[in-house]
Amino acid sequence: MSELSIPINLSEELKMLQDLVREVVRNEVIPVRKELDEKHEYPWKVFEKFREAGLFQAMFDEEYGGMGLGMMGNIILAEEIAYGCLGVGTAFLATKLGSLPIEVGGTDEQKKKWLPRLASGEIIAAFGLTEPNAGSDVPSLQTTAVKKGDKYILNGTKQWISGAGQAHVYTVFAITDKSRGPRGISCFIVEKGTPGFSFGKKEDKLGIRCSETRQLIFEDCEVPAENLVGGRENNGFIHALKTLNLSRPAVAASAVGTAQGAYDAAMQYAREREQFGVKIVSFQAIQHMLAIMATKIEAARLLTYKAAVMAENGHKDTAKFSAMAKYFASETAMEVATNAVQIFGGYGYVREYPVEKYFRDAKILQIYEGTSQIQLNEIAAGLIKESTTKKVIY
Ligand SMILES: Cc1cc2nc3c(=O)[nH]c(=O)nc-3n(C[C@H](O)[C@H](O)[C@H](O)COP(=O)(O)OP(=O)(O)OC[C@H]3O[C@@H](n4cnc5c(N)ncnc54)[C@H](O)[C@@H]3O)c2cc1C
Numbered sequence: 001m002s003e004l005s006i007p008i009n010l011s012e013e014l015k016m017l018q019d020l021v022r023e024v025v026r027n028e029v030i031p032v033r034k035e036l037d038e039k040h041e042y043p044w045k046v047f048e049k050f051r052e053a054g055l056f057q058a059m060f061d062e063e064y065g066g067m068g069l070g071m072m073g074n075i076i077l078a079e080e081i082a083y084g085c086l087g088v089g090t091a092f093l094a095t096k097l098g099s100l101p102i103e104v105g106g107t108d109e110q111k112k113k114w115l116p117r118l119a120s121g122e123i124i125a126a127f128g129l130t131e132p133n134a135g136s137d138v139p140s141l142q143t144t145a146v147k148k149g150d151k152y153i154l155n156g157t158k159q160w161i162s163g164a165g166q167a168h169v170y171t172v173f174a175i176t177d178k179s180r181g182p183r184g185i186s187c188f189i190v191e192k193g194t195p196g197f198s199f200g201k202k203e204d205k206l207g208i209r210c211s212e213t214r215q216l217i218f219e220d221c222e223v224p225a226e227n228l229v230g231g232r233e234n235n236g237f238i239h240a241l242k243t244l245n246l247s248r249p250a251v252a253a254s255a256v257g258t259a260q261g262a263y264d265a266a267m268q269y270a271r272e273r274e275q276f277g278v279k280i281v282s283f284q285a286i287q288h289m290l291a292i293m294a295t296k297i298e299a300a301r302l303l304t305y306k307a308a309v310m311a312e313n314g315h316k317d318t319a320k321f322s323a324m325a326k327y328f329a330s331e332t333a334m335e336v337a338t339n340a341v342q343i344f345g346g347y348g349y350v351r352e353y354p355v356e357k358y359f360r361d362a363k364i365l366q367i368y369e370g371t372s373q374i375q376l377n378e379i380a381a382g383l384i385k386e387s388t389t390k391k392v393i394y
Contacts, residue, residue, distance in 0.1 A: 098125025320382030
């Protein structure tokens with residue numbers, strides 16, 4: 001496969017993964033998603049099934065005990081799990097998000113120590129970047145890490161962390177040199193149970209309710225110096241940017257899965273529901289809604305695959321394409337879920353049917369891992385940069 005060929009037809013290996021995840025999602029996620037959502041219950045039991053099926057391994061390199069399926073493996077996982085439940089998908093992918101700073105920036109020792117345990121599903125991870133006063137404006141974060149002997153002392157609070165409280169290990173971003181702005185941020189691996197490390201209350205969210213979200217609170221928390229990712233201070237911002245470039249295509253894939261789930265439910269319902277003596281699918285208004293939904297889902301899927309292939313190959317335009325995929329797929333998921341509720345009419349507005357949950361869940365896709373507005377900023381920055389070297393005759 002050349003660097004930029006987009007896998008419209010998945011390889012045999014990826015098709016096998018897709019079949020496997022579809023079966024696990026059908027048997028283990030779809031039957032329990034409503035209950036998990038209602039009870040606000042973290043999906044440990046589902047993770048046990050994922051572990052048995054080897055799905056944690058599918059996210060990691062062979063060198064560390066994974067299956068070595070690369071970015072496309074993550075894309076398939078994200079799409080298929082979100083098709084069943086974005087809450088389960090978010091909780092599951094939080095481990096990859098929390099592992100990525102180690103994968104992109106860790107020392108060999110750190111990779112050998114942590115990645116095999118994460119790949120086996122023995123432990124799960126979370127990613128601690130956002131703070132109460134530093135959301136889109138990441139460089140303004142205030143958590144500090146001060147070196148004292150062979151330890152760093154962390155103080156500060158992280159906000160909205162997926163998997164917080166449940167995860168065993170956290171990649172946490174903190175300032176080590178305030179005078180250097182974003183170039184003075186470092187990343188640390190912090191284990192649950194470290195003295196001075198606690199969690200805030202469980203957030204009561206609109207959607208993805210089975211994915212636990214809490215604050216991380218650091219009060220004179222002593223972290224061993226060997227847990228500084230990469231072993232060198234002030235590289236944390238680069239680790240964060242590389243992480244987001246690699247994780248945004250997976251969020252886009254989650255959006256494609258969410259949209260596909262909502263669309264499939266809407267199509268099925270439109271073929272069953274009768275009004276004015278005919279199935280509602282025979283009304284052109286409904287057909288056009290379904291046609292636009294399906295077209296946008298296909299477009300989002302192709303853009304997601306393209307961004308994934310570019311990210312995997314370290315293409316120079318990765319940031320722009322990852323942002324394009326995340327933006328377009330998230331907007332598509334929200335639009336498709338909204339129209340799915342419309343096609344269900346009053347039945348779409350109640351909890352008996354699945355589209356109400358797709359609608360609540362989809363909203364987070366436009367917010368986490370960079371809001372839609374931030375993706376547009378990133379895309380525009382890329383476009384303006386490339387326009388300076390492109391001479392156009394008009
Ligand atoms: C359920 C959930 C799970 C999350 N999981 C994680 C996690 O695991 N780890 C983690 O680190 N973070 C996580 N986040 C945080 C998430 O990434 C942030 O919420 C997001 O980046 C937005 O930050 P904010 O909420 O502070 O909004 P703000 O940055 O305050 O933005 C508010 C509004 O202003 C707009 N805005 C801000 N700046 C600009 C600008 N320059 N141009 C145009 N518009 C702008 C935004 O688009 C938004 O509409 C999670 C959030 C939620 C809600």
